[in-house]
Amino acid sequence: MTLVPAAVVIVVVAIAGASAALAAFFWALRTRQFSVRQLNEGATVIFDSAEDIGKPTDQLFRKPLPDKDERTDH
Amino acid sequence: MSAPTTDVHRAPAAGPDQRIADELLRIGIDASTAGPTVLYLVSGIAWLLIGSLAGVAASFKLHLPDWLGGFGPLTFGRLRPIHLNAVTYGWISLAGSGMIVWLMGRLCRTEIRWPGLLYASAILWNAGLAAGSLLVLLGYNAGMEWLEFPLPAAVTIAAAFVLFALSMFRTFAARQVEHVYVSLWYILASMTWFPVLYVIANAGLYQGVGEAAMNWWYGHNAITVWFTPIGLAGAYYFIPKVIGRPIYSYYLGLLGFWSFALFYNWNGLHHLVGGPLPTWAISVSIVASLMMFVPVLAVAVNHHMTALGHLQIVRYSPTLRFVVFGAMSYTAVSFQGSLEATRTVQEIAHFTHYTIGHAHLGMYAFVTMVLFGAIYYILPRIAKWEWPYPGLIKVHFWLSAAGVIVYFVALTVGGWLQGLAMNASAVPFLDTVGDTIPWLWARSVSGSMMTIGHFVFSAHVALVIYRAGPRRFAPAWFRKAEEVAAE
Numbered sequence: 001m002t003l004v005p006a007a008v009v010i011v012v013v014a015i016a017g018a019s020a021a022l023a024a025f026f027w028a029l030r031t032r033q034f035s036v037r038q039l040n041e042g043a044t045v046i047f048d049s050a051e052d053i054g055k056p057t058d059q060l061f062r063k064p065l066p067d068k069d070e071r072t073d074h
Numbered sequence: 075m076s077a078p079t080t081d082v083h084r085a086p087a088a089g090p091d092q093r094i095a096d097e098l099l100r101i102g103i104d105a106s107t108a109g110p111t112v113l114y115l116v117s118g119i120a121w122l123l124i125g126s127l128a129g130v131a132a133s134f135k136l137h138l139p140d141w142l143g144g145f146g147p148l149t150f151g152r153l154r155p156i157h158l159n160a161v162t163y164g165w166i167s168l169a170g171s172g173m174i175v176w177l178m179g180r181l182c183r184t185e186i187r188w189p190g191l192l193y194a195s196a197i198l199w200n201a202g203l204a205a206g207s208l209l210v211l212l213g214y215n216a217g218m219e220w221l222e223f224p225l226p227a228a229v230t231i232a233a234a235f236v237l238f239a240l241s242m243f244r245t246f247a248a249r250q251v252e253h254v255y256v257s258l259w260y261i262l263a264s265m266t267w268f269p270v271l272y273v274i275a276n277a278g279l280y281q282g283v284g285e286a287a288m289n290w291w292y293g294h295n296a297i298t299v300w301f302t303p304i305g306l307a308g309a310y311y312f313i314p315k316v317i318g319r320p321i322y323s324y325y326l327g328l329l330g331f332w333s334f335a336l337f338y339n340w341n342g343l344h345h346l347v348g349g350p351l352p353t354w355a356i357s358v359s360i361v362a363s364l365m366m367f368v369p370v371l372a373v374a375v376n377h378h379m380t381a382l383g384h385l386q387i388v389r390y391s392p393t394l395r396f397v398v399f400g401a402m403s404y405t406a407v408s409f410q411g412s413l414e415a416t417r418t419v420q421e422i423a424h425f426t427h428y429t430i431g432h433a434h435l436g437m438y439a440f441v442t443m444v445l446f447g448a449i450y451y452i453l454p455r456i457a458k459w460e461w462p463y464p465g466l467i468k469v470h471f472w473l474s475a476a477g478v479i480v481y482f483v484a485l486t487v488g489g490w491l492q493g494l495a496m497n498a499s500a501v502p503f504l505d506t507v508g509d510t511i512p513w514l515w516a517r518s519v520s521g522s523m524m525t526i527g528h529f530v531f532s533a534h535v536a537l538v539i540y541r542a543g544p545r546r547f548a549p550a551w552f553r554k555a556e557e558v559a560a561e
Contacts, residue, residue: 058387
């Protein structure tokens with residue numbers, strides 16, 4: 001295939017891709033993904049009450065540590 | 075699509091019962107992802123080892139050209155594509171798929187749907203990779219960079235990806251959380267874009283200049299629509315999750331995604347600066363490459379500002395150390411890539427080792443390091459077994475980090491000098507080749523460091539999967555838990 005038909009394929013694919021992106025964008029608008037409430041709270045969906053904000057989670061098998069005073073005593 | 079049942083984030087009640095319920099839900103979701111995730115991760119790591127060995131062998135051959143030269147399958151022209159395909163379609167794609175499966179469960183807050191498709195996909199994908207690699211070793215090569223696998227192998231891989239995407243979209247449709255988190259946007263976009271890209275590029279409809287245009291439209295977009303989303307989805311999840319702090323600006327996160335979708339896919343033709351293509355086409359690509367500063371700055375500000383103030387966690391958390399290294403590398407490689415696309419830089423850097431250094435900054439220092447970090451987080455939660463030897467993680471990190479830094483610096487400096495020499499008409503061409511040899515030695519040594527790190531990593535992964543080694547009841551941090559707690 002020469003450059004021109006190849007470019008046609010690229011343009012068609014680009015239009016299809018852009019259409020898919022637009023469809024996704026309008027779906028997001030319709031489902032209010034960009035509403036102020038969702039934008040303000042969306043960053044917190046990766047947390048839950050057991051792995052809450054303010055709690056580092058790279059501590060899977062962590063046993064409770066003795067608190068500072070206890071360690072000083074020993 | 076079933077209606078999501080929870081609010082934007084989580085149930086507000088945080089009493090003991092709610093915490094137990096959330097914990098049990100999360101454990102159940104993780105368990106549903108365990109089988110497919112382990113299959114993807116383990117096979118990805120196997121391809122990492124194969125690809126690393128092929129890469130190191132190919133690297134040594136650049137300055138020791140007679141080494142292993144008497145046997146066709148071990149010549150540079152065959153080993154180099156094996157390295158490229160094994161690490162991209164093997165390691166990054168399979169390990170990335172494993173990470174995506176696990177993240178989909180977490181982000182959709184539901185069990186994985188159609189897991190049978192995932193098992194079939196992983197098996198098909200590995201079969202396609204094995205067949206493609208064997209054919210390339212035997213000398214059958216489709217002849218385009220990033221697309222070397224002959225058609226039967228490519229069709230198998232495409233079919234595997236479609237099965238994978240079907241399961242992921244079905245899981246998304248069953249999600250139990252209303253909001254689509256920014257990582258999920260990257261994942262869903264890649265599920266849509268990559269199969270289309272891969273099928274069209276492998277269709278074999280193009281010849282001559284059109285083939286070159288298609289080659290680099292594909293080559294750069296494979297990074298755009300598949301490898302980069304893997305890295306960014308991981309970074310957007312693990313940095314805030316490990317620190318325990320939401321990302322700095324969620325607005326910037328979404329702006330970054332949509333501007334990424336708008337600008338990145340136009341970039342491919344900057345690989346053909348000076349080539350026989352219409353100037354306007356290449357110029358459009360260069361402009362789009364410069365526009366990438368918008369999404370990159372959005373991501374960079376977000377990742378770095380989220381980690382800022384919590385750098386003590388980077389000191390002891392294996393996951394965070396790898397992922398933050400990857401995020402910093404993303405900023406670096408993107409800035410470099412935008413500038414590298416300009417004609418001024420291309421005049422010197424094109425056709426030199428400089429480009430190889432850039433590619434490894436992206437595919438290794440960014441994507442691969444994020445994947446290592448993700449695996450250090452995911453695997454203990456699936457295997458219910460903590461990493462037994464934190465010292466091995468440290469060895470792995472420093473071999474990988476130091477390896478890729480030496481690799482990048484050597485090829486960047488060596489490549490730039492090579493470009494200057496090639497542009498100097500008074501310098502004989504063979505001198506420009508000979509002058510690169512010290513830099514190529516640095517490349518081989520640093521590549522060997524990374525490869526040793528990969529073997530250390532894979533041995534450690536085997537210990538966790540088989541629940542071997544000393545059982546730890548404290549997190550596998552780089553420092554003693556008591557020291558961390560004392561700060």
